[in-house]
Amino acid sequence: MKFRDGMWLVAEGMQVEYAEEVYETNPTENGLSLLCPSRKIFSRGDTLNRSTLKIDIEAAFDGVISVETTHWAGAVHRGPHFELYPNGRPKVEAKISKSDKGTTLSSGSLSATIHPDEHNFDIRFHSTDGSKQLTSLLSRSVGLAYNPAPSNPLQTGDMRDFKHYIFTQTTLGVGESVHGLGERFGAFNKVGQSVQLWNADGGTSSDQAYKNVSFWLSSKGYGIFIDTPGKVDLEVGSERTNRVQTSIEGQRLKWYIIYGPTPKEVLQRYSILTGKPGKVPSWSFGLWLSTSFTTNYDEATVNSFLEGMKERDTQVDVFHYDCFWMKAFTWSDFVFDAERFPDPKSQITRLKSSGLANKVCVWINPYIAQHGAAFETAAKNGYLLKRKNGDIWQWDLWQAGMALVDFTNPEAVKWYVECLNGLFDQGVDAIKTDFGERIPSLDVEWFDKSLDPKKMHNYYAFIYNKVVYEALQQRYGDDQAVLFARSACAGTQRFPLQWGGDCESTAEAMGESVRGGLSLGLSGFAFWSVDIGGFEGYPPPWIYKRWVAFGLLCSHSRLHGSGSYRVPWTIDNDDKSEEGCSRTLSKWTALKTRLMPYLFAQAAKAIDQGIPLSLRATCLEFPEDPTAWYLDRQFMVGDSILAAPIFDESGEVEFYLPKGKWTCFFTNKTRDGPGWFKEKHGFGSLPLYVREKTVLVLGKSDIRGVVYDYATDVEVCLYHIEEGAGADLRDNAGKTLGSLKVDAQGELKGTEILKGSWQTSKDGRKIDDSYSETIQWL
Known part of the structure; x- marks a missing residue:
């Protein structure tokens, strides 16, 4: 979202008003409240017919300060809101001091100083000891905007035809780089990019992302967490080359600046704010083998896969049944296709007792197809999202007549957990929580009517994965729960693990995946995986083998494809040489197995510090x-x-x-x-x-x-x-x-x-x- 046309002109259709000076500075319980008019005030008459922005700067905890900008304070602050401090909030110690440099708020190692000169707008963020200048809010860096531009102030008495934005612009230093913002597959350094935080099912070759995380990390030793699950637009050195602009549609924008000074310390403090990554069991680090997506498979196919892997000296620790463990047109009704899997509980028991696989995972999504057994129950009991006219929200994208589970309804959550328990009763140990990105934000009303549908679009990924993760914890124990999740937002690192989505079977897509994993790791996620060999297409043997090496060095490792199998002998006509696919997979699986004393100890450190195990950016x-x-x-x-x-x-x-x-x-x-x-x-x-x-x-x-x-x-x-x-x-x-x-x-x-x-x-x-x-x- 750009508000200007170059340096001199306002963008077409926009009216932009800036905080031009700090008119008043008032102490609050934990900080300072600044009254900032949209023109410099030289006389009493200048206070009339002008907007003001209130900027509340507060100490959050040591090394963290929040900045909230508000235009009209009477606007309803609808949820959902991020679950901050899930493990408790540290003690807050705010200190306010004045000197010839201005008024300073200190929160432990981090401080914000407001310039003392009259008719000036200048807020500097720096280390309390003065050793590091981090970033600043300078002239024309905080403002509001209307679109379209009202021709008369009286028009704003009716806001139905106007969009209202709040934005801030933090300065970028020379050579400063910006990283994170979720699992992003483009350039690792985000400077020069326009980034929109809005979850989408866009694959790995576009600027869309499954996992939009409203946090970015600077090479200068600080990070910024934007405290809204709604859509956020960022211009990272792309509207003004020396600033990061953050904008939202609404009346208030809040973010936290988090000081390190090292990037590990930034991420550790960020994990205090939004939650530490959850623990994962040791068995989850082994090789996961999938049926792939649209392939034709049944119980005999599954057995042949696992027996073939054993014959080729590769241990499968987790076997995954993808979508078609359920019948076509019924997803997700949680019912095994009886024709292909007549007795799934017995089959799963046999797989485990034979040692062919130690654990089993199945695929689900939060959608309920009209032709599945679950739809009637969910519809009758009000468990599905509704349109504003009372109809159940449905469309035919993905599954015919597909509806969406409304996890804001406590009874819907109970029902969904009962469905999951039915899977656990059959021996299922882990769940692949696919999708959760295409969440409607128009013409819908949630069971909890206090929620903003636009904010629910991204936040749905959090509550969906939380429900399934906590169901696994309740059944198997706090440290034994494992997801294989695709969608995420800030805080979803608490429900591991995540994987990189739909990549192509090319070297370029492998490079995209590396960038995605690195970016997600710098967004507070400890564990990450990828579809080894690529999801879309048919990998040539050399791509498959290079991806095996990469994939077995990720924290978690899964063979998965779309329309073709990923067992190695199908890739190269069962080449049994040392350089063949089967021997290559066996070697890398054995190497990861040998690394487990190191990996499992490192995983504990990663969880404690809120940093990635692998992929960890250098x-x-x-x-x-x-x-x-x-x-x-x-x-x-x-x-x-x-x-x-x-x-x-x-x-x-x-x-x-x-x-x-x-x-x-x-x-x-x-x-x-x-x-x-x-x-x-x-x-x-x-x-x-x-x-x-x-x-x-x-x-x-x-x-x-x-x-x-x-x-x-x-x-x-x-x-x-x-x-x-x-x-x-x-x-x-x-x-x-x-x-x-x-x-x-x-x-x-x-x-x-x-x-x-x-x-x-x-x-x-x-x-x-x-x-x-x-x-x-x-």
């Missing part, structure tokens, strides 16, 4: 390296391993290593950063480098399945260690076992927590020399 670990803020073709797996997927059929790849000594996981050869490097890899490897000062615990090499004893028969690998280096260990239920630490003499302490025939490897791990033949340094 800038989170190396914020002082300016190059790290532009790296969108590589990622960190936890805090100690760097991975660079390969996007070229030749196997050539270029990647960046930040400052320090890095060891190739596959060869133990070392490189010194910072610098760019080129390599060429076979399908069993990619640039996977271990950071110096790392103690890396690996599971036994012949273990199959990710749930095992993470302290028994392990290999403890030391990478250029020094005093203080260490590793935490947890058991497969998440219980802390203890820590391994390197002392001043370079000896490893804490080994009493290890069991069995564990061993220590210095200068890297024990390697397979075959990799030296398939990795070339260019």
Whole structure:
């Protein structure tokens, strides 16, 4: 949403009024309230026939300040509202001081200073100790706008034909970059982009996003959380090149500025505000295998898939039944297709008892098709969203006569949970919560009539996923609940995990997916997955194998497609060579299995800090390296391993290593950063480098399945260690076992927590020399 036509003109059809000065500054319980007229006031007559904007600046908690701009305070503030401070609000300590620099509000490490000069509008956000200037609200940076522009002020007595906007513009420094705003598949640095936060089912090759998160992270050591689930328009250096403009349709706009100074500290504070990522069980880190979407499958097909994977030495930890586990035209009625799955409970029991799969997941969405068994019950009892005239809201997009569950109705929630419990009774352990983006915002009325339908469009993703996640928790325990969700908004990180949606089977789409995962990680989400091989299309073998390597280094890993299977032997005519799809998948699945002692301990740290496990942007670990803020073709797996997927059929790849000594996981050869490097890899490897000062615990090499004893028969690998280096260990239920630490003499302490025939490897791990033949340094 642009309000100006260049620097000098107002955009066509717009009337724009700016806060021109701070006329009054009044203290409040936790901050300051500023009265800001839309012209400079030199006489009493100047106070007439002019709008004012009230700007309330308040201390939220240490390092966080809220800024709320209001035009007409009498406007109804309709919900829904984000569930802030879900784990409790920290103590607020607001401090107001005055000096020749102005009036300053301090909230711990973060302060806001209002310039003292009369007829000036200047609000600066900075570290309380004065060491860092973060951003500012300067001249013509806070305002309101009408569209169309009223020709007479009397016209605003009837607002039905006008749209009213509030906007703010925070300054961008030279070289400053902006990241996050949800799972966005375009350029990693958002400067220069127009971004609209409005959930949409647009695939991964457009500017639309399934997961719009109203939070962005700056390379200058702060973040901004916009406190509305409604549509938000951002011009990130795209209306004024030196400002980020945030605008909403309405009478009030509230956002929080969150200080770090490191990006990890920003995200940790953001997680206090909107919620920490939920815990996920160890079994969820294993390989998930799907039936794919429109493929023709039944019980025999499922068995053949899993038996084929076992024959090819790949353990499937979770098997997923996609949409057609239900009959066509009936989704979601929660009823297995009796013709194809005559006894689903017995089949699921057999799969688990045979070890072919350890857990089972099924697909659902929040829509109820007219021809399914559930529709009549839901319609009769008022569980479905209605139009304003009382009709049930329906359309034929996706499913014929499709309606939408109204989760604002407590009775609808109870009914939906009963349906889910019926699945759990049959042995279902996890739920893929698909869709939730195409939520109508016009001509609808929710059961809770106090809610704004436009705000419900994005927020529906939160309540939909919350209902299903909490149903899983109630059945299986707080730390055993797992979703595979597509839609999200701020706060949905509490209900893991999310996956990247509908990508094509191309190298370009794999690159899009990497950018999407990186951006979502910088929006407070710890866990993320992707459709290995791509969803749309038929991946050639080289794409499939490169995507397998990338996908098994995501926090969670799933083989899934649209109209074709993703079991490896269907991709390359069952090539049984070492470079074939089956062996490639087996190798990468085994590698992730070995990494589980590291991954599960790192997952606990990620949850605590509100940061991504993988994909983790390099800038989170190396914020002082300016190059790290532009790296969108590589990622960190936890805090100690760097991975660079390969996007070229030749196997050539270029990647960046930040400052320090890095060891190739596959060869133990070392490189010194910072610098760019080129390599060429076979399908069993990619640039996977271990950071110096790392103690890396690996599971036994012949273990199959990710749930095992993470302290028994392990290999403890030391990478250029020094005093203080260490590793935490947890058991497969998440219980802390203890820590391994390197002392001043370079000896490893804490080994009493290890069991069995564990061993220590210095200068890297024990390697397979075959990799030296398939990795070339260019």
